[in-house]
Amino acid sequence: IEKNELCNTPKYSDFLHLPHGLKGYFDYEEGRACAEKLNKPIFLDFTGHGCVNCREMEATVWSNPEVLRILKEEYIIIALYVDDKSMLPEKEWTTSLFDGKIKKTLGKKYADFQISFFNVNAQPYYVLLDPNLKLKSIDDASKAILTKPVAYNLNADNFINFLNTGLEEYKK
Secondary structure (H helix, E strand, C coil), X not given: CCCCCXXXXXXXCCCCCCCCCCCEECCHHHHHHHHHHHCCXXXXXXXXXXXXXXXXXXXXXXXXXXXXXXXXXXXXXXXXXXXXXXXXXXXXXXXXXXXXXXXXXXXXXXXXXXXXXXXXXXXXXXXXXXXXXXXXXXHHXXXXXXXXXXXXXXXXXXXXXXXXXXXXXXXX
């Protein structure tokens, strides 16, 4: 498998994209299945179309050659847009573990996923996960997290340390 190769054409890739030529998924389960198959940890990116700090992180930190190398070679990227207005097919609607309401759009589904499993609703928010642990509850999520998640921080060295710590933990 070449660097940054995926298992299949990602859902929503007709209208959602990653910066810097990176490839990844925009659906959690699809990305998790690929990460499990390729035995790679997950780089989970909670982002949004309207998230200025997300774009600044991508422009300033993700563009760092070492950050890009690690993301391309070592992780399966899953970018979840918490503000996307695309309607989901009815079979993909989810009932929130957080507020019990039915989530019918891509953004509402993943905003709810973020708060239900990680108890955070700010973006950007980056979580490194073990794909072999399926998330059914917040306890599962805490077991699957490889290192403390990070948010907006324009220090590329800190981000490299974050990515490398997750990798080391995953390989244990």
